[in-house]
Amino acid sequence: MSNDIPVKQIDPSSEPSNNKSKPETVDLYASREKIYVKEVKGFFQKIRNVSLTLLMGMYFLFVWLTLDGQPLIHFDLPAREFHLYGVTFFPKDFFLLSGMLIISAFGLFFITTLFGRVWCGYTCPQTVWTFIFMWIEEKVEGSRNKRIKLDKAPNSSEKVIKKTIKHGLWLFLALATGLTFVGYFYPIRELIVDIFILDANGWAYFWVGFFTIATYLNAGWMREQVCLYMCPYARFQSVMFDPNTKIVSYDPNRGEPRGGRKKSVDPAEAGLGDCIDCGLCVQVCPTGIDIRDGLQYECIGCALCIDACDDVMEKMNYPKGLIRYTTENELEGKPSKLLRPRTFGYGAVLALMIGAIIFTIATRVPAQLDILRDRGALFSFNGEGRVENSYTVKIQNMSEIPHTFNLAVEGMDDIRILTTTTVVVNSGENRTLPTVVDVPPESITDTNSTIRFYAVSKTDPSLSLETESRFVGPRPRQ
Numbered sequence: 001m002s003n004d005i006p007v008k009q010i011d012p013s014s015e016p017s018n019n020k021s022k023p024e025t026v027d028l029y030a031s032r033e034k035i036y037v038k039e040v041k042g043f044f045q046k047i048r049n050v051s052l053t054l055l056m057g058m059y060f061l062f063v064w065l066t067l068d069g070q071p072l073i074h075f076d077l078p079a080r081e082f083h084l085y086g087v088t089f090f091p092k093d094f095f096l097l098s099g100m101l102i103i104s105a106f107g108l109f110f111i112t113t114l115f116g117r118v119w120c121g122y123t124c125p126q127t128v129w130t131f132i133f134m135w136i137e138e139k140v141e142g143s144r145n146k147r148i149k150l151d152k153a154p155n156s157s158e159k160v161i162k163k164t165i166k167h168g169l170w171l172f173l174a175l176a177t178g179l180t181f182v183g184y185f186y187p188i189r190e191l192i193v194d195i196f197i198l199d200a201n202g203w204a205y206f207w208v209g210f211f212t213i214a215t216y217l218n219a220g221w222m223r224e225q226v227c228l229y230m231c232p233y234a235r236f237q238s239v240m241f242d243p244n245t246k247i248v249s250y251d252p253n254r255g256e257p258r259g260g261r262k263k264s265v266d267p268a269e270a271g272l273g274d275c276i277d278c279g280l281c282v283q284v285c286p287t288g289i290d291i292r293d294g295l296q297y298e299c300i301g302c303a304l305c306i307d308a309c310d311d312v313m314e315k316m317n318y319p320k321g322l323i324r325y326t327t328e329n330e331l332e333g334k335p336s337k338l339l340r341p342r343t344f345g346y347g348a349v350l351a352l353m354i355g356a357i358i359f360t361i362a363t364r365v366p367a368q369l370d371i372l373r374d375r376g377a378l379f380s381f382n383g384e385g386r387v388e389n390s391y392t393v394k395i396q397n398m399s400e401i402p403h404t405f406n407l408a409v410e411g412m413d414d415i416r417i418l419t420t421t422t423v424v425v426n427s428g429e430n431r432t433l434p435t436v437v438d439v440p441p442e443s444i445t446d447t448n449s450t451i452r453f454y455a456v457s458k459t460d461p462s463l464s465l466e467t468e469s470r471f472v473g474p475r476p477r478q
């Protein structure tokens with residue numbers, strides 16, 4: 001289907017019947033121009049290299065680590081258990097995971113209000129993987145100019161070899177990424193073996209394939225298109241900016257009027273600003289924008305243009321910082337405030353949420369006791385003439401170790417448990433125990449009495465569970 005929409009130009013002064021103008025076509029879509037990012041070195045690039053190494057290292061390493069015999073991070077969907085840094089979460093703990101997600105969101109808002117899109121520029125997986133893919137491209141195909149030349153050149157053995165190596169390395173990294181991602185849900189050691197001996201289940205192949213292709217396309221081909229057209233955060237983050245937010249900005253007061261000159265020329269005498277219009281800040285930009293046009297939603301705050309411009313300023317013997325992290329207020333010569341109502345608001349919510357989650361996890365009882373009274377029979381008399389009630393006892397062990405629990409009941413004279421009172425519950429297990437309780441008839445003072453069940457761990461006596469239930473009996477004897 002064509003993207004061209006015919007537009008008829010109408011001259012209002014002419015008679016409609018006499019209008020002979022031909023329809024014109026206006027192309028509403030601009031095709032993507034490939035961005036050839038120039039390599040740059042500098043302070044912010046060093047910071048990013050550290051953050052990339054750390055994040056990639058954590059991503060590929062943590063999936064292999066264990067703590068007390070449990071995986072450090074593992075989402076065991078069939079068992080509905082989530083292992084996170086030595087704590088096991090069950091579906092009933094889902095509010096904790098939701099709380100952590102809310103904390104992450106507020107953390108992001110807080111940081112964005114203070115420092116703009118630092119998340120996008122330094123830690124977002126799309127940026128991290130794209131930078132690694134760009135680094136591979138640079139190493140295989142050479143510098144920006146060489147890559148442009150290579151792409152324009154007709155097919156040759158050199159071109160085919162370089163492209164094959166580049167795509168091979170991209171696919172290898174994408175496959176390692178896909179395997180690792182699925183390894184957080186499927187034991188990684190088994191996954192690697194099962195995948196390569198063709199013994200994994202169909203879903204494992206599907207998800208490994210899906211994440212391999214997604215990584216290859218997003219970081220290799222789509223790159224800035226993901227940030228520009230697919231990422232919702234890019235669209236709404238500007239509402240978190242205010243005139244005090246530190247963002248990557250060009251200082252037009254210092255830079256304009258821009259223009260080329262020799263190093264020996266005094267810009268003041270030549271009537272020029274400090275921008276020598278070299279265009280390096282545009283050539284290094286991974287989203288292909290010109291930061292001198294002002295704040296743009298395409299800017300991911302990567303600061304590559306700062307490094308490039310600082311390098312130029314150094315060579316020209318001008319002060320650095322023509323492009324820098326600064327605030328709108330600073331650029332207008334007004335004072336900037338780090339602490340302001342918005343940062344206090346986000347900070348307070350963040351601190352409260354973190355406090356609440358820490359308190360909840362610290363006071364979380366790693367086991368749960370539930371008692372269900374059997375509704376089939378109200379009560380019965382056993383061979384000893386005592387009154388019996390039946391229950392289903394459920395003990396869930398949410399700790400990392402097995403526990404042996406002693407079961408007891410209190411609340412009526414001479415009440416006792418007739419069935420087993422010792423139960424071993426493994427880590428993550430939910431044990432169900434049919435239990436019978438009886439009392440002598442003379443202990444019954446009401447047809448419906450309150451009793452309490454206790455389950456005390458022999459493994460860790462500080463772990464003591466209790467819950468209330470009812471004992472139903474005949475009318476008490478007068």
Ligand code: SF4
Pocket residue numbers: 250255258274275276277278279280281282292308309312322323
């Ligand atoms: S890198 Fe600096 S000097 Fe060069 S065009 Fe950009 S702002 Fe101007």
Ligand code: SF4
Pocket residue numbers: 248281284285286287288289290291298299300301302303304305306
């Ligand atoms: S303008 Fe480009 S290079 Fe500069 S911070 Fe924004 S995205 Fe990075």
